Amino acid sequence: xxxxxxxxxxxxxxxxxxxxxxxxxxxxxxxxxxxxxxxxxxxxxxxxxxxxxxxxxxxxxxxxxxxxxxxxxxxxxxxxxxxxxxxxxxxxxxxxxxxxxxxxxxxxxxxxxxxxxxxxxxxxxxxxxxxxxxxxxxxxxxxxxxxxxxxxxxxxxxxxxxxxxxxxxxxxxxxxxxxxxxxxxxxxxxxxxxxxxxxxxxxxxxxxxxxxxxxxxxxxxxxxxxxxxxxxxxxxxxxxxxxxxxxxxxxxxxxxxxxxxxxxxxxxxxxxxxxxxxxxxxxxxxxxxxxxxxxxxxxxxxxxxxxxxxxxxxxxxx
Amino acid sequence: xxxxxxxxxxxxxxxxxxxxxxxxxxxxxxxxxxxxxxxxxxxxxxxxxxxxxxxxxxxxxxxxxxxxxxxxxxxxxxxxxxxxxxxxxx
Ligand code: SF4
Ligand code: SF4
Numbered sequence: 001x002x003x004x005x006x007x008x009x010x011x012x013x014x015x016x017x018x019x020x021x022x023x024x025x026x027x028x029x030x031x032x033x034x035x036x037x038x039x040x041x042x043x044x045x046x047x048x049x050x051x052x053x054x055x056x057x058x059x060x061x062x063x064x065x066x067x068x069x070x071x072x073x074x075x076x077x078x079x080x081x082x083x084x085x086x087x088x089x090x091x092x093x094x095x096x097x098x099x100x101x102x103x104x105x106x107x108x109x110x111x112x113x114x115x116x117x118x119x120x121x122x123x124x125x126x127x128x129x130x131x132x133x134x135x136x137x138x139x140x141x142x143x144x145x146x147x148x149x150x151x152x153x154x155x156x157x158x159x160x161x162x163x164x165x166x167x168x169x170x171x172x173x174x175x176x177x178x179x180x181x182x183x184x185x186x187x188x189x190x191x192x193x194x195x196x197x198x199x200x201x202x203x204x205x206x207x208x209x210x211x212x213x214x215x216x217x218x219x220x221x222x223x224x225x226x227x228x229x230x231x232x233x234x235x236x237x238x239x240x241x242x243x244x245x246x247x248x249x250x251x252x253x254x255x256x257x258x259x260x261x262x263x264x265x266x267x268x269x270x271x272x273x274x275x276x277x278x279x280x281x282x283x284x285x286x287x288x289x290x291x292x293x294x295x296x297x298x299x300x301x302x303x304x305x306x307x308x309x310x311x312x313x314x315x316x317x318x
Numbered sequence: 319x320x321x322x323x324x325x326x327x328x329x330x331x332x333x334x335x336x337x338x339x340x341x342x343x344x345x346x347x348x349x350x351x352x353x354x355x356x357x358x359x360x361x362x363x364x365x366x367x368x369x370x371x372x373x374x375x376x377x378x379x380x381x382x383x384x385x386x387x388x389x390x391x392x393x394x395x396x397x398x399x400x401x402x403x404x405x406x407x408x
Binding site: 007011012015017018021024025027030031060230 | 338360362377394404
């Protein structure tokens, strides 16, 4: 199977996510969805958990989905995807389904994955349903006004972890969600960003070629919640990878591989940028640069280094 | 009081029935991207990154659909040859 894409051909097709959606200007999420649906060949059914994507693409009476789409609650998108797969199986048994294979893609944010949806996700992976789960991680509950989630990183200011005299932003690290999915021995798990678009599309296509539960963890920079100028969205995703805050990797059948820019950095460690480069362009980390909070930057750097070194070992590079 | 409805008679949830393309988001814009056709090398990076499907590729040239473009400036920032300029709406 070829994992390259002819964008000049693909760009002539009508989009599967339509404009007129009401995600913020500069939001990374529609780009993520657009690229994933572009890489998904053949019939595709989408389910979305409650979250920014869901509320902004389906404001009654409008829909932005140019593919079959189903809404469910915050916590159960993985269960809904399981049900779609089971229903298709049942219809096939009765000869009432004409397609050989259908891509079932569940989209959920960090709230719907790390926190509220993890039980349904864990169950769906354990039962081995054939679907792709896409976590678009904007690192807080953005559509309700920037509340911290299990995906919010240490030190980030949110409305429920505000930076001030009492606490310096969120007190805990980000939950290693992709590792939790790997621990289920899912057949394919990968990380991606919209800025590294070819990597994201290749991973999508690869994931959809594999049977069973697949998981894509996509970093989704959010200009409103992370406090940066809306034109910097892709630049910040690149900085997340350049600083190894968010390394690009894939896990398949017990093997780890670094990909795209992260593989380049692994081979040439001088390219790894200090974590400050990622932090200083975002208002949610502004307070960390005060003398009394500097130790948090150090702590974040140590954490990033530890995770990166561990990843290099898993990928057999060290 | 009216009779309780059985589940077969209930309407099936809310179904969004209009395409969002009927909802123009172009009026969110403060700055608009203007493509300098003589500079554009047709790499389509702007098309790839645009969150609002507002860059149009017809197979020959790249243009902007101002009905939906929200003026985020991602296209201008990511264009490798700086062929897109953000101009204040008049
Ligand atoms: S300014 Fe933003 S919304 Fe408008 S065309 Fe450029 S990337 Fe798309
Ligand atoms: S990114 Fe710039 S050079 Fe590339 S197609 Fe768009 S306008 Fe043209």
